[in-house]
């Protein structure tokens with residue numbers, strides 16, 4: 001089972017484009033994962049049928065290898081496992097190669113990294129927001145522990161942890177297209193088949209759309225992912241530059257400074273939750289520790305339950321006011337090999353983004369987002385909801 | 389008709405977040421546009437019924453004001469008009485405000501700018517790739533002319549032109565949610581209604597999903613958009629930094645240097661088309677002028693038909709090999725107020741991105757993309773297709 005995602009023949013690679021000025025992960029193994037055909041929409045998620053879900057308790061043998069579980073007995077409450085279709089591989093080295101042979105002077109490195117899954121609870125139908133604050137705290141502690149383990153690997157520069165929604169857009173599913181055309185959907189055969197195809201006469205094929213509405217959803221079992229990268233991704237670099245510039249100008253950390261007021265949703269002893277002043281997405285929420293702290297994985301263990309409680313509250317408010325939307329949830333932390341003491345400008349936070357509107361071409365091309373909802377209005381809506 | 393999108397009571401605003409380090413456009417008018425309910429999927433687009441399409445010839449009175457048409461008689465071949473629901477407003481000034489009152493030291497400017505629509509041809513069912521190279525050249529010339537007009541407005545820093553796909557994701561439609569809940573979908577009423585709502589007992593509402601599959605598609609009439617911005621968007625800054633760094637290191641322009649080889653799809657006298665070495669998206673394509681040129685709108689008029697021809701070829705190859713997918717198409721050019729002579733490192737290009745896979749949470753949070761297809765494989769597939 002565990003080798004299924006690895007033996008694709010081709011190894012993952014990271015490439016840096018000097019023009020777009022960012023790194024891209026090329027990952028043949030990802031094209032094989034079954035989730036392309038599945039839905040996460042609220043309607044058909046958690047159908048209660050766990051017989052085919054590898055993340056359910058009792059089905060551990062259907063998963064890629066385990067990294068650790070909590071508690072460490074058969075009656076686990078959460079498990080951290082390897083991703084069966086990892087974007088990066090833990091088994092290769094990552095030397096710098098020059099790709100001059102392709103006629104472009106460009107950088108490429110081997111796709112070394114870790115790609116893990118955190119199964120947040122043993123029961124198929126339990127969502128993160130249904131869990132006790134204490135158990136959500138355990139999930140956050142699991143992230144912390146796993147990042148700490150990874151931090152000892154020198155070539156890893158950043159770990160992105162969170163719930164990453166896979167959005168099945170209203171368009172052709174990539175793998176389905178291959179599968180339907182060639183009966184296979186591995187990348188080795190794809191290019192070859194296409195070469196054959198392009199000289200043959202068959203030109204129309206059936207298109208599958210809107211899998212979300214009809215397909216199953218075994219991956220709806222509540223889980224998060226951790227991706228440990230050998231590069232610092234572009235949004236993280238941009239964030240660091242932004243926070244650093246602010247610090248240079250004002251002598252203060254941009255997130256220590258947030259007083260919230262009109263932007264406040266809620267607060268607890270050590271955290272506040274806000275809609276950020278220039279929220280990229282409608283009803284985007286941030287949970288920020290009050291005290292300065294640059295690395296999530298170095299934050300106090302004994303505050304994780306409080307953080308879990310505030311996260312639960314935000315998820316419930318969002319669910320009630322915005323009709324239980326799919327959402328992304330991310331830990332925005334600092335690069336690994338930089339010391340806390342050097343980062344007086346960098347402050348970690350949790351970001352929650354409900355999936356309410358589609359981002360389109362303009363946003364993709366420019367990096368500039370159009371948000372129809374002013375943050376102070378969104379904050380008011382979220383602040384004023386009465387939870388039952 | 390023309391004021392419909394403007395009189396929303398609240399004016400658009402741009403805000404810069406020091407943490408995310410990017411500008412976001414807050415645009416109440418956008419929430420009102422009808423396109424939220426519509427689909428662009430290949431299946432139900434261009435149904436041939438043009439009676440309700442404002443972009444069709446004969447329905448000019450249903451559109452926001454015209455800027456120019458080509459030729460300038462009733463039998464036009466293309467029109468440039470104002471967007472009825474503009475993200476930015478041409479009627480306000482943009483002074484810098486300090487938003488200290490919200491408890492955040494942050495920058496905000498008035499949402500001044502232009503948001504135009506280019507109706508690419510008079511007939512509802514004709515797609516860009518169905519048009520003659522000469523007529524596609526006319527569309528490119530219209531972009532050029534309109535950018536030249538806008539370039540004289542000093543406060544405009546960048547113009548993003550292209551075909552911007554609106555993706556109806558497999559999730560709740562934002563406006564539908566409001567409309568269904570409150571019978572209205574304007575933003576003025578929204579916050580107020582929500583305040584009422586949060587103290588009332590009604591908590592479940594019907595959710596509309598997958599509008600794409602069933603809804604009409606009048607906006608499927610082939611059109612592009614131009615957004616003229618008072619800021620330089622973050623992806624453009626990143627691109628400039630990247631190209632500048634490359635230049636400083638090598639003494640050469642990164643795009644003059646592209647020799648293509650394995651990455652080549654096609655070429656003509658003055659242009660080449662490639663899959664970029666570190667393509668962000670599967671089957672992403674770039675058309676690059678061979679000779680150094682920083683600003684699209686200063687490029688030779690007499691090469692636009694040749695460019696139109698290569699663009700047509702790329703769209704037909706994409707359509708045939710990838711089963712006519714929805715796509716984004718963008719002109720990636722240089723900021724307006726910088727002179728061509730100062731930009732030996734900046735080179736404009738056309739970017740075409742077929743919509744094949746969904747970008748998800750990991751990409752959104754990190755800015756690092758996972759692409760399952762190596763560019764040299766994608767280029768081979770596109771190079772080798774035989775067009776009928």
Ligand SMILES: Nc1ncnc2c1ncn2[C@@H]1O[C@H](COP(=O)(O)OP(=O)(O)O[C@H]2O[C@H](CO)[C@@H](O)[C@H](O)[C@H]2O)[C@@H](O)[C@H]1O
Pocket residue numbers: 033035036054062063064081082083084085086087117164165166167219225747748749750751752758
């Ligand atoms: N038996 C098994 N054992 C172990 N692991 C198994 C498994 N069966 C499936 N998996 C893995 O579990 C994960 C389930 O993830 P999701 O369905 O949440 O999203 P996916 O990874 O497809 O995309 C989301 O995560 C990816 C990164 O993984 C982002 O690129 C994208 O933005 C985001 O939507 C998949 O990564 C899959 O490979």
Ligand SMILES: Nc1ncnc2c1ncn2[C@@H]1O[C@H](COP(=O)(O)OP(=O)(O)O[C@H]2O[C@H](CO)[C@@H](O)[C@H](O)[C@H]2O)[C@@H](O)[C@H]1O
Pocket residue numbers: 359360361362363364370421423424442450451452469470471472473474475505552553554555607613
């Ligand atoms: N009668 C009329 N006269 C003039 N204009 C009219 C009109 N009726 C409708 N329009 C305008 O025409 C445009 C049609 O555009 P699309 O359907 O291509 O995408 P939309 O603008 O919604 O989103 C896409 O463009 C926006 C920017 O507009 C991006 O944010 C997003 O990424 C992208 O998907 C809309 O902007 C609408 O406001």
